[in-house]
Amino acid sequence: MDRSLFNYLLRLADDSLILGQRLGEWCGHGPALEIDMAMTNISLDLFGQSRSLYQYAAQIQGEGKTEDDLAFLRDSWDFYNCLLVEQPNGDFAQTVARQFFFDAYQFMLYTELKKSDNDQLAAIAAKSLKETAYHLRFSREWMKRLGDGTEESHTRLQDAVDKLWRFTAELCQMTPLDEEMIEKGIGADLNVVRKEWDKEVDKILTEARLKLPEKTVMQYGGRNGVHTEHHGFILTDMQYLQRTYPGLEW
């Protein structure tokens, strides 16, 4: 089995799965029916992406496992999602800020992965890119609306940016796995992604009249399976049924 490719696929899939699960928590609680639908639509898109990636990963693994095994039967330390996506929803502003930072990253990432020499990964990226383009449009517009909106919406979004900024450097952190994947023509160059991400984030934060926190100690760990305290709780919710009733199906 190609362990590097397997881990690389898991990392991509885990980001989408965990963020999808987080967004799903809004179901029935959105600030308006229309926003509720939008967030759960995005959540389902993310689950779809993670499913394609897990299916491919399971195939690489070659142990006869399925996407469900990978999603529901791994423990926290075997998840490689970034710390940003596991952060709590907070208020709507915090959800929007988290979504925007992540969408901008994922959009640039899939743009690069579309060019991958690995046909299957390139195809998944191309399909997902269309969805992510819409997610970015949604979160970008809300960044502007809230940031440049009322005093309260501005304050709340600024708080969210201050709180979440420390998790953003990890998104484009180059690891030995990235180096290896670039060398093989499979993976994305995160330095390129970072450049585009910076441009997008600068532009939108300016339009939204938001400032970056001055002193931030960046947090890392997710890519090595070291997570914040929230991660275990997400898995407890998400994996409960499969853990309690192994093999359960709808």
Next chain:
Amino acid sequence: MSKSDWPLWEVFIRSKSGLHHKHVGSLHAADAQMAIENARDVYTRRNEGISIWVVESKNITASNPEEQDSLFDPAADKIYRHPTFYKLPDEVEYM
């Protein structure tokens, strides 16, 4: 940001090229841009459309239901207005 602050919009979706837009429902949104996005999320989730129109509900002028008699009843007995008295040549298959 309460939903009640947002005006109501009527949504029209075109399902295929060549067909016309059909009214599918309404929703709340702060402005036209948001109305399009909300319409996409609420009304096109199951592959219903390829084009969306939105119009703020207050911009639609409707006929008065109380005038129904004078507006519509007179047309009921004017069968000669229906083009059903022509004989179609067989060569015209679909009309």
